[in-house]
Each structure stands twice: as structure tokens, then as C-alpha cells.
Amino acid sequence: MPVTPLDEHCWAIDTPASTYVIRVEVDPATGEAAPAQMYWGPRLSTDAARELSVREARRHVTSFSAPTEVEELLPVDGGARWGSPSLQVSFGHARSVELRFAGAGVHDEGGGARRLDLTLADAHHPFEVVLSVRAHEDTDVIERWTTVRHLPDQAGEPVTVTRLDSANWFVPDQSAYRYSGVFGAWAEEFQLQRAPLPVGELVFTSRQGITSHQANPWIMIDAGEAGEEHGEVWGVALAWSGSWRLTTTHRPEGGVSVSAGFGHDGVRWTLEPGQELTGPPALGLYSSGGFGAASRAWHEYARRHVLPTPGEERPVLYNSWEATTFAVTESGQLALAKTAASLGVELFVIDDGWFGVRDDDTTSLGDWWPHRERFPAGLRGMLDGIRDLGMRVGLWVEPEMVSADSDLYRAHPDWILHLENRRRDEKRNQLVLNFARQDVRDWALDWLDRLVTELGLDYFKWDMNRPFTQAGWPEQGAAQDRVWIEHTRNVYHVMDRLRERHPGLRIESCSGGGGRVDLGILRRTDEVWPSDNTDAKDRQQIQDGFSQLYPASTMSAWVTDSPNVTTGRAMPLRYRFHVAMAGVLGIGGDLPEWSPEELSEAADLIAQYKSVRRVIQHGAQFRLAGTPGQERSAVQYVLDDQVVALVYNPLGNAKRGPRRLRLTGLDPDALYEVVLGGDAGEGRPGRLAHGSRWHGSALMAAGIRPAAWEPIGADYRSDLVAFRRVSR
Numbered sequence: 001m002p003v004t005p006l007d008e009h010c011w012a013i014d015t016p017a018s019t020y021v022i023r024v025e026v027d028p029a030t031g032e033a034a035p036a037q038m039y040w041g042p043r044l045s046t047d048a049a050r051e052l053s054v055r056e057a058r059r060h061v062t063s064f065s066a067p068t069e070v071e072e073l074l075p076v077d078g079g080a081r082w083g084s085p086s087l088q089v090s091f092g093h094a095r096s097v098e099l100r101f102a103g104a105g106v107h108d109e110g111g112g113a114r115r116l117d118l119t120l121a122d123a124h125h126p127f128e129v130v131l132s133v134r135a136h137e138d139t140d141v142i143e144r145w146t147t148v149r150h151l152p153d154q155a156g157e158p159v160t161v162t163r164l165d166s167a168n169w170f171v172p173d174q175s176a177y178r179y180s181g182v183f184g185a186w187a188e189e190f191q192l193q194r195a196p197l198p199v200g201e202l203v204f205t206s207r208q209g210i211t212s213h214q215a216n217p218w219i220m221i222d223a224g225e226a227g228e229e230h231g232e233v234w235g236v237a238l239a240w241s242g243s244w245r246l247t248t249t250h251r252p253e254g255g256v257s258v259s260a261g262f263g264h265d266g267v268r269w270t271l272e273p274g275q276e277l278t279g280p281p282a283l284g285l286y287s288s289g290g291f292g293a294a295s296r297a298w299h300e301y302a303r304r305h306v307l308p309t310p311g312e313e314r315p316v317l318y319n320s321w322e323a324t325t326f327a328v329t330e331s332g333q334l335a336l337a338k339t340a341a342s343l344g345v346e347l348f349v350i351d352d353g354w355f356g357v358r359d360d361d362t363t364s365l366g367d368w369w370p371h372r373e374r375f376p377a378g379l380r381g382m383l384d385g386i387r388d389l390g391m392r393v394g395l396w397v398e399p400e401m402v403s404a405d406s407d408l409y410r411a412h413p414d415w416i417l418h419l420e421n422r423r424r425d426e427k428r429n430q431l432v433l434n435f436a437r438q439d440v441r442d443w444a445l446d447w448l449d450r451l452v453t454e455l456g457l458d459y460f461k462w463d464m465n466r467p468f469t470q471a472g473w474p475e476q477g478a479a480q481d482r483v484w485i486e487h488t489r490n491v492y493h494v495m496d497r498l499r500e501r502h503p504g505l506r507i508e509s510c511s512g513g514g515g516r517v518d519l520g521i522l523r524r525t526d527e528v529w530p531s532d533n534t535d536a537k538d539r540q541q542i543q544d545g546f547s548q549l550y551p552a553s554t555m556s557a558w559v560t561d562s563p564n565v566t567t568g569r570a571m572p573l574r575y576r577f578h579v580a581m582a583g584v585l586g587i588g589g590d591l592p593e594w595s596p597e598e599l600s601e602a603a604d605l606i607a608q609y610k611s612v613r614r615v616i617q618h619g620a621q622f623r624l625a626g627t628p629g630q631e632r633s634a635v636q637y638v639l640d641d642q643v644v645a646l647v648y649n650p651l652g653n654a655k656r657g658p659r660r661l662r663l664t665g666l667d668p669d670a671l672y673e674v675v676l677g678g679d680a681g682e683g684r685p686g687r688l689a690h691g692s693r694w695h696g697s698a699l700m701a702a703g704i705r706p707a708a709w710e711p712i713g714a715d716y717r718s719d720l721v722a723f724r725r726v727s728r
């Protein structure tokens, strides 16, 4: 029973390990209703929750501040409030919302999920707000979203929404506050930052029409004391792939809240009578087991409630981009495919360059037919050749884009995002198609659908290489701001319809690397490309930031050439493989240039990966020790009886970093046998020999000395060690 009414204005929402208590507070003097959070923390009994269902006067109220608004579920711009509003609406020329409580409903959604809807109505205008809260029996992640409605009325006064956050989450009072999040840029996405939370408003945002490289829509807050495996952490994430804003308010009077929602800053969304607008899910998670447990809870939530194909093992793929860039030819791809197949690759993806007259990035986006000079007879021959080698096939596409030099743009110059009397700036020589338009959306669905059908495709890599600029839709007049939301909705629509029509189709989300990674896109994509930076050392940091929220089964990771094309850094093949094995292993190198020894080592490593990938992709992930890419570090995965650890040492004889690797999450009383790796220490007593058996308690309390962590040796050493629980 995840939703329990405590009285007619108060509910306790229970998850397996947390409780969230909310009350619709009604001001006896004014009648204004303000739903507020009374509690969010460890699971409580219903009786205990009831004790917390009455608000204490815990903040200092003066005529200059309304400090309790941080505790509201959706502080509005209206009444006596001065904080950052989660909801801002104008009626005619006046911007102000005053709400009255209009009712509540609890709905059983089946599958162990229950939803509470709180309905509030404006005191004067025909306008309604519904706050929805959903809890599942099998996750501590609570889902919230908000719907606003212009009720049918005679007057027809315009209602304009300029901010609609999905939820405001209050972080219970602590002695101190620290935040964790990720920032980044192209080729350096997902850089973890963790710092004291300043008093004021901290905004993580994207104004780009995509999730962005610069920030990712989540934050975690702790009291400054949580570690990987201990301490309380409160997290908020937004499941949305367009522009977004996540505002963390740390009030001078005390109190911290996180309000999250979609839309560009100051987006104007006009609601005609009878129309409504619903935001994407804003998700809240309380965890008492530190950042590691919080990440594992997010991963498990993604597996149970977000990913379209959570049970599958993701195939080892080959991607041609770094090897051939735009020079896609049948003979070149088949040569790559032949070697890739001999290594054990299962899915071959042809990247940019197969269509239009796409010889470089100046042309042809929008002209989605086979390159006439290179593929005069179409792509069939090449794709069949790849399939004959026993691999599935995929194609790169960039459906939301058009090159100025393309037949599509010449035919439909009005199809792009643009503003009257403003420039049409190009980035990477391309313009953004206005996917909010139904004709554009339907055109994209049509050609994508035909490609899958006619070519029997198994996979799309869906790319998006430039953010929105001059984002207008002149024909829509005052309503043109809706491109900021409808574009993303229609990207979702096209992906969803494609998947419905082609249940075997798998989709990868890419946006110049990791510009579109979030829990919204992951509802309809199977994996994502986290970064164009394939340097294994840089990648370790990127992967560490990625893993804070997203599971390894979604993280595409390729082994590419050495020296790396982006950084020029040279690194052993084994290290590159071991880093890429931490997610969905792929190969992106120029294989004909690899030596026979390298190819043979690659084939062995791919076979090893396949033997443990279920554990890596679907197991519980533990970030064990050390700063990834900087010093000795390791990441571990546990699934049922199997344990896999990937161990790294980028700096040969550095004295920094941990010396012994203490595993986590094992059964202390069970025996674990080394089934893979550990070869360097074989025969030497006390070392990690293949076939040796260890108690879970010993592996966790004293740890092991992996060969790669021996103090003296070359740079970039790494190990893959796997154990199997053999007895209890």
C-alpha cells in the first residue's frame, strides 16, 4: 500500500525504504491551499508518519520573508512569496496564482504502483493544477509531475504559463549541505562536482533544446558526510530531453529545496479554454547507503521502470566513425566488418557518410537516400554482406537536422526553427528542423520507417549535433514558444512509433557525444553514447560521472586506436578494453591497421567480456576506490553468485591511491572462487591465483592485491577479475 491517507488533507507515500508525507495546508484566514512536504526520509510506520503530519513552526517568519515556501510541493508565483516559483502563470496581463484545494484521489495503477492526485483550483480564474505523485512497491524513487488546465469557460481570457516545474522537493533540515552533480562540455561530459551548497539559488540548466553536455538534469544533496557506501543522500532527477531547469534553493533562513521542470527560461505557453499542459516526471530518491547505494537505486529504477529492453544483454558493436569518418564505401565497410566479425562483434553500425552526397559535414542532412556515387545500387548489397558475416546491422541518422545545402532545405526552407527578421545561424553547417511541426514529424517517421523496413535494420544511432538557436515558428505567432517542448515530445513520438512498428529495432541516443542522456530519452532508447572522447583515461572520469545516475547497460563504450584521435594519448589495448568493458563494449578502431597480435588479443578480450557482460550490464555496481583515471581505482559488479571487478592503474609507480582492493556487497560467510584474471600472482602464496578461494568477509575486510596495483610497473596497467560464489 504505497499511498496511505492520514487524514483528509494528508498522505504518507511509502517505498520499500523511505516515506514521504505530504499535507495540503489551508490558510484559515485566506483559504489559500499550499500542499507541503512534511517528511521525506527513512521508512516510517503509519503511526510514526502521523506524528510528523502536522507542521511545526520551525522557521523564523518575518514580514520580509516566507521561508516555509521551500517546503511547498509547488510554490507558485502569487500570494506572499518571494522565492523561485515552480509555477508561474499569467491571466490576461496579471501574473499571479492563488489556489484553493479542490480534492484528492488515490488511484491503483496496477503492478504495485499507486498514484495520488491533488487538485487545486485558482480562487478566481478557470484554472486548475493537478499534482501527481506515484510510488512503486519495488523502488525508492518517487515520481512526481504537474498538470495545469485552462478550464472551459465563456470569458476566454488568455492563460499563459511561463514556468511549469514538475515538482519541488524539500531536503529535510541538516547541519550542513553539500551538492553533487555533473558538468561538462563536448568531449568532457559527466564531470562530477561535489561541493558545499552555497546559500542562494543554484541553477543547473540547459537552454539548448537538448539535455546538454554542460549539465545533466539531476542533483544529489547530503549533509557533507556521506561517502560511497554510507550516509543519507537525497536526489532529484528530471526525465526530459529538451531544455530544462533544476533550481536548488538554499534559503538564508534555512531550508533547501530542489525544483525541477522542462522548458526554456521564460517559455510562453498559452492555454486556450479546455487545454492542458503536463510536465515530465521529476523523480525523488532518498537513500541511506551513501552515493553508491543511491546510484544503484537509480540504476535499478531505470531497469524496472524506464528502459524499454532491460532484460537484454547489449551486443558488442562496431562503429565505423573513427575509422572512416565520412568516407563510407562498400569495400571499406565490408573490410572492417570482416575483421570485426572475426573478433566476435555482433552488431555493425555504419556511421555518418552513407547518404545524400555526404562527403563532409557541409551537406546532405535531410537527403536520406543512399549516396548516389558510392552506392549507386543502394545499401542492400553492403548490408547483406555484413549480415552474411553473422552480424546485425545499424545505421547512423540525424533526423532533426538539415544542411542548408540539401534538397530538403531547398524544398522546405520553412521547416527549420527560425524567427522572422532574424538570421538563420548555422552550426556545424546545419540547421535544426522544427520537429514541433506535424508535417516534419510525420516526414521523419515515414523515411525512418521505410529505412528499417526496406533495409531490415536492427539499430539506429540517432544523433543530434547542434543545439537550438533562433528557435521560432513564425506561423504560430504568440504560440511559437511551444517549439521548446513540442520538439522533444515529437522526437519521443517518432522513436516510440518506430519501436511499436519494429519491435526488434534498437536505438542509441547520441548528441555529439553525451548531449542527450537522461531518463526521458532512456525510456525509448537502449543505449547512449556518453562522449566523443574515446581516450580511455578521460573516459574513466566520464564513466564515473555517468554511473552516478545511469546503469552500465546503457553506456556505450568503444575501444579505439592508439594514440587516441582526440587526445593523442597512447595506451595499451588491454587498458582500453578494460575501460570500455565497464559498460556496453564496442569497437571503433581502424581494424585493418591493427597488428595480428592486437587482433588476437582483442578477440580474447571480447570473449572474456561476453562471459561476464551479464554481470556488468545488469549487476549492482560498486565504485570501489580511487579517483578514476587519476590513480589506482576499481569498479565492481555483483549479480547473483557472480562478481566482476575491473581494476585500473594509470600511473605505473605513483605512490598515490589505494594499495589493497576491498570488495563490497558480498556474502561475508560465503566462499568465492577466482574464475577469471588474477593470473599475474599465480603460484605466489597469498596472491590472487586463478581457482583460489576466498571468504567474502576476507575479500571485503582485507581485500586483495590485484596485479595492476603492484607499486612498480608500467603506466596503464589493468585487470579484470571475476569470482563465483561457490558455497555458503
Ligand code: DGJ
Residues within 6 Å of the ligand: 321, 351, 352, 396, 463, 465, 510, 511, 512, 513, 529, 531, 532
Ligand atoms: C557526432 C557523434 O557523437 C559521433 O560519434 C559521430 O556519429 C558524428 N557525430 C558523425 O557526424
